[in-house]
Amino acid sequence: MATWGYGNDNGPATWVKSFPVAAGTRQSPIDIVPTAAKCDTKLTENPLTVNYSPEPAMELCNPGLSVKANIKSKSVIKGGPLEGEYKLEQFHLHWGSADKQGSEHTLNGKMFPAELHLVHYNATKYSSFGEAVDKPDGLAVFGIFLKISDKPHQGLKSLTDVLSEVQYKDKSINIKQEYNPVCLLPDNINKYWTYLGSLTTPPLCESVTWIVFEEPIEVSEDQMKAFRALCCGECGSAPIVDNYRPPLPLGNRQLRASFQ
Numbered sequence: 078m079a080t081w082g083y084g085n086d087n088g089p090a091t092w093v094k095s096f097p098v099a100a101g102t103r104q105s106p107i108d109i110v111p112t113a114a115k116c117d118t119k120l121t122e123n124p125l126t127v128n129y130s131p132e133p134a135m136e137l138c139n140p141g142l143s144v145k146a147n148i149k150s151k152s153v154i155k156g157g158p159l160e161g162e163y164k165l166e167q168f169h170l171h172w173g174s175a176d177k178q179g180s181e182h183t184l185n186g187k188m189f190p191a192e193l194h195l196v197h198y199n200a201t202k203y204s205s206f207g208e209a210v211d212k213p214d215g216l217a218v219f220g221i222f223l224k225i226s227d228k229p230h231q232g233l234k235s236l237t238d239v240l241s242e243v244q245y246k247d248k249s250i251n252i253k254q255e256y257n258p259v260c261l262l263p264d265n266i267n268k269y270w271t272y273l274g275s276l277t278t279p280p281l282c283e284s285v286t287w288i289v290f291e292e293p294i295e296v297s298e299d300q301m302k303a304f305r306a307l308c309c310g311e312c313g314s315a316p317i318v319d320n321y322r323p324p325l326p327l328g329n330r331q332l333r334a335s336f337q
């Protein structure tokens with residue numbers, strides 16, 4: 078069974094063969110067209126609330142197609158489009174081989190160099206991520222665009238400074254110093270778009286309430302180079318780059334905005 082990836086013979090266009098839901102009606106990512114979004118006051122009346130707490134020893138790993146940090150502390154979100162409390166499970170990123178591409182969601186057709194995903198599961202209704210992952214209200218994922226600036230992102234620096242230690246597939250390390258994922262969020266989390274979508278990688282479960290923030294976070298070119306130095310396999314294997322799924326049609330879905 079050929080494993081899925083982002084190459085010519087196992088990339089996004091081939092996934093539907095093993096995962097028919099790839100042709101479903103609530104797939105992600107999408108192109109975000111702000112003028113097509115409906116400003117919904119219900120989102121502002123019930124503000125999105127983030128209660129993240131410090132991770133004493135966060136595990137950073139290279140699963141082969143991204144870099145992922147597994148969360149063990151009680152970091153939760155609620156409000157906005159969400160019913161109940163969603164618990165942070167992990168975060169990871171998608172990035173390009175060059176700054177002109179890399180994000181999964183696009184903004185008026187524009188790609189950003191990378192996109193950060195903070196993955197939460199509905200802890201009010203389900204007892205684990207694994208139970209929640211295939212339920213229509215199971216997951217909530219924050220999508221945060223990355224843009225290039227001359228200054229490194231301090232919150233990401235604790236990770237990009239040690240990526241060389243997880244350069245190869247299945248490598249993992251513990252980030253010793255305390256790390257609060259709240260440092261990854263943009264300053265203004267009150268301006269976001271939200272819609273019902275899916276995981277952007279197989280098994281592409283249609284279980285995600287997406288919350289994509291308008292404000293990007295800023296990273297340096299050196300930090301992008303650190304992501305692009307990660308390898309898909311062991312020493313000498315190809316770099317992990319362009320690990321993004323292109324946008325799918327919004328179809329009959331409503332894209333809502335928390336702001337005018």
Ligand SMILES: NS(=O)(=O)c1ccc(C(=O)NCc2cccc(O)c2)cc1
Pocket residue numbers: 194196206207210218275276277278279280
């Ligand atoms: N890019 S994404 O945020 O949509 C995303 C988040 C999580 C996952 C994920 O957890 N995949 C592994 C998985 C899938 C189903 C069941 C599991 O227990 C784990 C995949 C994509």
Ligand SMILES: [Zn+2]
Pocket residue numbers: 169170171194277
């Ligand atoms: Zn992702």
